[in-house]
Amino acid sequence: MKDRITELDLKEAPFLNKERIAEDVGNSLILAPHPDDESLGCGGLIAMLRSSGKNVIVIYITSGSASHLNSSLYPPQKLAKLREKEATNACLELGVLQENIHFLGFQDGQLIKLDSVKIIETVDNIVCITANKSLKSIFFPWRRDPHPDHIVTNTIGKLVTKRYNNELIQLEYPIWLWKNGKCDDWPFQSEINPVRLNISDYYKIKKRAIEKHKSQLGKIINDDPNGFVLTDDLLKPFDGNYEYFFTENKRNQKALEKDYFDKIYHNSNDPWNFKNSTYEIEKYKNSISALNKTDFKKGLEIGCSIGVQTNLLAKICNSLIAVDISEKAICEAKKICNENTNIEFKVTNILRDFPSGTFDLITLCEVGYYFEKDSLLELYQKIDSALVKYGRFLVVHWIGFVPDYPLSGNDVHNKLKKFMIEKENYKMLANQRTEYYRLEVWVKTH
Structure with missing residues (x-):
């Protein structure tokens, strides 16, 4: 599976920003094939979005009436009503x-x-249900x-996305991939x-939601020994502090301009x-410490935001x-x-009007991914020209994961490393990587 995403890759995947989940994911549509898929695949996400004040619409394509076909106490029609109530x-x-809870009632x-x-x-029905809901994201099972x-x-989810002019953030959640997936079912790395x-703050809520699906947990229907039951083994992938999603790499290829930030x-x-x-706060503290110097003559901060x-x-600078x-940010x-x-x-637009003069400290923090790759390399060239010998x-x-940005944080740092290697006059002074960010300090050697 060298060319496939593995379970280990998922355990090390980039995080959705839980502190900005409301802004990044926004009002969302969850498409669930059966009652319980919403809780298993997206329960923590749903609870987090709701606690952040965002609307979540859950649409069930079927009502799960075939899980206990041999039960005389719960024939399909009665079972469908039970499972809809549980859901x-x-x-x-x-x-x-x-x-915002809807059942389409398919078999x-x-x-x-x-x-x-x-x-x-x-698809028409779903679009009608979700009209005027200001959707930003859609979630449905892995393809x-x-x-x-x-x-x-x-397939239905992708067609709904097209009806929204492909403007919805599209995320796919795995359910049966965990236990029943064969090699060919797992995603290609290029795909x-x-x-x-991280749903640790909402884990208990998710667990309570899963427990509402009593008929699937073997707690109600006892006259069909061959009926489907969510065993402890089947529940294991969903019993933890993380939920996993797959998103297509469809980043906006253009650099973000002034209008984007004015709106923000x-x-x-x-x-x-x-x-x-x-x-x-933690990142700022680590950044200052990583510089390992407190007497810079002249510094340049690119993208200072609110200061x-x-x-x-x-x-730590005589002038900055x-x-x-x-x-507005500058104000x-x-x-x-x-x-x-x-x-x-x-x-200023840093590419069009780079400050004149030279500096012994230049910072580029949480800014690089706003550029597309060519303009980022142009910025690296300008920074190199402005940084004095032994400057940092x-x-x-x-x-x-941030859906709006042309580049990822890893893209920014990987392209910088390649740039520095090609320049042959930089040495890495600090290199830190946490679950959430990468931090590097480079010193110009000559």
Whole structure:
């Protein structure tokens, strides 16, 4: 499986940003082939989104009526009603509004028999249900999840995405891949990007939601020994602090421009929670420490945002130029840094108007992935020209999944490493990698 994503790869996949899940994922549609798939595959995500105030719509394609075909106490029609009730209770446990729970009522195990006309009618129905819900993301089973109902639901999900002009973030969740997947069922490395979500704060809620599916846990129907039961072994992949998703690599190839940031800052003065985020505070502390120097003559901070890190850099620089493309961000930064007299703020596009002069410290933190690859390399060239001998270059980036950015954090650092090797006049002074970010300090040797 050298060319395939493996279970080990999933365990080391980049994270979805749980602190920004509401902004990154937004209002979401969950397509579930059967009752219980929503809780197993997405329960923590759903609970997290709901706690962040985002709408989640759950649509069940079937009602799971074929799980106990030999039960006389629960024939298919009665079982369908039971499973719909259990699914509703599970969704309510996760925080989904009653009005956002829908059952399409197709026959369990028979989706493969739907013709193209019925598929399109189903897509039309889903689009009608989700109209005016301001959807940003859609979740449905992995395209080769080894169950025909899951594969057909994936097809339906992709058609729904097309009806939204492919503007929805599309994430696929594995269910049966874990236990029943063969080599050919797993994704090719070139096919998708795996991501994971830390749901430890919502694990108990997810577990309670799963427990609502009592008929699948063998707690209700006892007259069909051959009926389907979610055993402890089958539940094992879903009993933990992480949920896993696959997303196609369809990044926006254009660099993000001023309008993008104007919109971000229009909605919030501190859109990334720089002031209070544990992630940011820890990262700033590590960044200053990694520089291993406190007497820089002249520093340049590229992408200062609202100035939280700027304050810290000002303490180790005699003078500091802090630039950002957003005028509003610079206004906030001036307020936060009003006690520092050694900072010069500039509203500028760094590629078009790189500050003149030379610097013995340049920082590029949480900015590089806003550029496309050619403009990023152009920026590296400008930084190299402006950095004096023995000057230090600090680079820090979030390495989790962010759908809007042209590059990932790993892309930024990997391209930088290649650039530095080709220049042959840099030495890596610090190299840190946490679950959430990469931090590097390079020193110019000659």
